[in-house]
Amino acid sequence: MKSISVQHLTKRFGSFVAVDNITFDVNPGEIFGFLGANGAGKTTAMRMLCGLSMPSSGEATVAGFDLYKEAEKIKRSIGYMSQKFSLYEDLTIRENIRLYGGIYGLSIPTIKTKTDQLVTALKLEDKANTLVRSLPLGWRQKLAFSVAMIHDPKIVFLDEPTGGVDPITRREFWTMIFEAASRGTTVFVTTHYMDEAEYCNRVSIMVDGGIEAMGTPEELKKKYTSNSIAEMFLQLARKAKRSDD
Amino acid sequence: MKVLRFLLEKEFRQIFRDPAILRILFVVPVMQLLILPFAADYEVKNVKICIVDYDRSPSSQRLAHKITSTEYFTLVDFTDSYDQALKRVENNQADLILQIPADFERNLIRENSSSLFMAINAVNGVKANLGGAYLRSIIQDFNHELQLEWIQLPRQNIQPTISVAGINWYNPLMNYKIFMVPGILVLLVTIVGSFLSALNIVSEKEKGTLEQINVTPIRKHEFILGKMIPFWILGLVVLSIGLFISWAVYDIVPVGSFVTIYIFSAIYLISVLGLGLLVSTFASTQQQALLLSFFLLIIFVLLSGLFTSTDSMPPWAQLFTRVNPISYFIEVMRMIILKGSGLYEIRSHMYSIALFGVILNALAIWNYRKRS
Known part of the structure; x- marks a missing residue:
C-alpha cells in the first residue's frame, strides 16, 4: 500500500489555481523531496495533505485514509512541522513535549520517558526547563521535528525544515531525518537546498502549481542531462510564469 | 477528556x-x-452662570445671592451688559445667563409681577437642561419667599397647597x-x-x-x-x-x-x-x-x-x-x-x-x- 496517494488534487483561491491537478504516490519509508520555487504551491499542497486546507477537487489518501472523510484519522498517523516555528515560545521544552504528548494521547509515564530520551538525544538536558523563546533557531527546528515525531507517526511532513539554519545543524537535522526513515517513517519534505534534494529517495519538482518532473535524483539528472539537481531545477523553474509571492 | x-x-x-x-x-x-x-457622574454641578443685573435693587441682589450660594452654580460674572455676558458664553466661559430687567423690583411691588430672562448654552444638552431646571426651581423658591413676606396671610389660605413627601427606595x-x-x-x-x-x-x-x-x-x-x-x-x-x-x-x-x-x-x-x-x-x-x-x-x-x-x-x-x-x-x-x-x-x-x-x-x- 502506498503511504500517500494523490490523484488530480487541485486547490483554487478564487480564480487563482494554487495547486493544479497534481498526481503522485509516495512509498512507505521513503524520503520524498518536494521541490519548487517560492509560490509554486508546495506549502498549499502539503497543507491539504495534512488536513489543514480543504482541496477544491481531486482525490487523495494519506496513510490509507481518505482525505475528505477521514481527516481526523489521518491526523493520528502524521506529524507536521510548518515553515514557521509553531511550538509555544512561552512554555519550556519539557512543557511543549508534555503538551503534544498529551494531545496525541500518550500516557503520562510514556511522556516522561519520551521527554527524557528526546532531551538527551538533542543534548538539551541543561535547557529542558528553559522557555523555548530563548533557544537558537537550529535547536528550535530540531526540537520541532522531535515534537512532530512524538507519537511515532507513519508519515512526517516537513515544510522547509532547514530554512535559515547553519550547515552543521543542517547536517545534524538530516541525520535525524535518515534515522526516522530507517525506522520506517515516510518523510515528505520541502526544501530550497539542492544538496538536500540529492539526499532524497525521490523528488518532484513543482512549477506554477503543477508537477513538472518526478523521479529519483539519478533518473532526473539523466533525463535532463544535467550534472546536479540544482542545474536541472534552474532549467525547470525558469519556465515559471508565476512570480514569487 | x-x-x-x-x-x-x-x-x-x-x-x-x-x-x-x-x-x-x-x-x-x-x-x-x-x-x-x-x-x-450625572449630577450636574458647577454650572457657570453670568448674571446681568440692570436693576441693581435689593431684590435683584438677593436673588443673585440666592443663586450663587447653592453648590450648583458658579458665578462667572456679575455685570450690567448682556453683550458681555453673551461673549462669555461664546468663549465657553459661561453656560447660563440670567438677565434681570431694569424695573424688576418696581414692577414686583407695583404690579405684583415681574419677569426674568434666561439664556442657556445648549451645546451640552444635559448640562443645559439640568442647569435651566435648577435655576427655575431656585427662582420659584425665591418667588415663594416673596409671597410669604409681602402678602398678609389670611387665616385660611386662599391658595390650596399640596406638599409632597418622598422616600427613595433601594438607594x-x-x-x-x-x-x-x-x-x-x-x-x-x-x-x-x-x-x-x-x-x-x-x-x-x-x-x-x-x-x-x-x-x-x-x-x-x-x-x-x-x-x-x-x-x-x-x-x-x-x-x-x-x-x-x-x-x-x-x-x-x-x-x-x-x-x-x-x-x-x-x-x-x-x-x-x-x-x-x-x-x-x-x-x-x-x-x-x-x-x-x-x-x-x-x-x-x-x-x-x-x-x-x-x-x-x-x-x-x-x-x-x-x-x-x-x-x-x-x-x-x-x-x-x-x-x-x-x-x-x-x-x-x-x-x-x-x-x-x-x-x-x-x-x-x-x-x-x-x-x-
Whole structure:
C-alpha cells in the first residue's frame, strides 16, 4: 500500500489555481523531496495533505485514509512541522513535549520517558526547563521535528525544515531525518537546498502549481542531462510564469 | 477528556507567565472602579452662570445671592451688559445667563409681577437642561419667599397647597455611585470574557501555534473548552476583585446574596465567552479582533442602560436592548446589589442569558474550522 496517494488534487483561491491537478504516490519509508520555487504551491499542497486546507477537487489518501472523510484519522498517523516555528515560545521544552504528548494521547509515564530520551538525544538536558523563546533557531527546528515525531507517526511532513539554519545543524537535522526513515517513517519534505534534494529517495519538482518532473535524483539528472539537481531545477523553474509571492 | 487536562495546564501556565494579562486582570478593575464612579457622574454641578443685573435693587441682589450660594452654580460674572455676558458664553466661559430687567423690583411691588430672562448654552444638552431646571426651581423658591413676606396671610389660605413627601427606595440618598458600581462590575466581567478570550485565540492564529494544534487529532470541543474554562475562571476572579473593591472603597455590600451574583455571572460569562469565540473565528489578526470587539462593546455598552436609562430610548433601541446581554447583566446586578433580588426574581433574565449563551456558542462552534 502506498503511504500517500494523490490523484488530480487541485486547490483554487478564487480564480487563482494554487495547486493544479497534481498526481503522485509516495512509498512507505521513503524520503520524498518536494521541490519548487517560492509560490509554486508546495506549502498549499502539503497543507491539504495534512488536513489543514480543504482541496477544491481531486482525490487523495494519506496513510490509507481518505482525505475528505477521514481527516481526523489521518491526523493520528502524521506529524507536521510548518515553515514557521509553531511550538509555544512561552512554555519550556519539557512543557511543549508534555503538551503534544498529551494531545496525541500518550500516557503520562510514556511522556516522561519520551521527554527524557528526546532531551538527551538533542543534548538539551541543561535547557529542558528553559522557555523555548530563548533557544537558537537550529535547536528550535530540531526540537520541532522531535515534537512532530512524538507519537511515532507513519508519515512526517516537513515544510522547509532547514530554512535559515547553519550547515552543521543542517547536517545534524538530516541525520535525524535518515534515522526516522530507517525506522520506517515516510518523510515528505520541502526544501530550497539542492544538496538536500540529492539526499532524497525521490523528488518532484513543482512549477506554477503543477508537477513538472518526478523521479529519483539519478533518473532526473539523466533525463535532463544535467550534472546536479540544482542545474536541472534552474532549467525547470525558469519556465515559471508565476512570480514569487 | 484526558486531553483537556493538558490543554488547561498549558493555558494556565501561559496566563501566569504573561505579565500583561495579570496586569489587565488587576489594574483594570481597580482603575475602572476607582475612577469611573467619580467621574462619570450625572449630577450636574458647577454650572457657570453670568448674571446681568440692570436693576441693581435689593431684590435683584438677593436673588443673585440666592443663586450663587447653592453648590450648583458658579458665578462667572456679575455685570450690567448682556453683550458681555453673551461673549462669555461664546468663549465657553459661561453656560447660563440670567438677565434681570431694569424695573424688576418696581414692577414686583407695583404690579405684583415681574419677569426674568434666561439664556442657556445648549451645546451640552444635559448640562443645559439640568442647569435651566435648577435655576427655575431656585427662582420659584425665591418667588415663594416673596409671597410669604409681602402678602398678609389670611387665616385660611386662599391658595390650596399640596406638599409632597418622598422616600427613595433601594438607594435612599440617591447616591450615584451605588448605581454605577454594579454596572462597572458588569463591564469588567464582559471585557475579560469577550475581549481577552478573543485576543488569546487570535494571537495563536497569528503566531502559527494554532496550526500546529489543528494538525493534531484534537477534538473541536476539547480545544474550545480548553480555551473557555480558563477565561471563565478569570472572569469570576475579576468579579471577586471588583466586589472586594466596591466593598472596601464604596462600602457597597450586596443586599442580595453572593451566591445569586456568582450563579448569574457564571452563566453570563459562558455567553460572552461564546461572543469572544465567535469574534475569534471571524478575525485572522489581533488587530481585527480588537477592532471588532471594540465596535461590539461600544454598541453594547452605550445601549445597555449603564449610563442612560433604557426606558427613555426610542422603541427600536429598546428592542435592541432585549438582545444585548450586557443590559440584562447590568439590570440583574443592580437588582441583586441594590434591591436584594433572589434567583426567583431574576429567573427570566437568567433564561434569556442562557439562551444567548446557547446561540452564541453554537454559532461559534459552527463557524470554528480546523480545516480552512
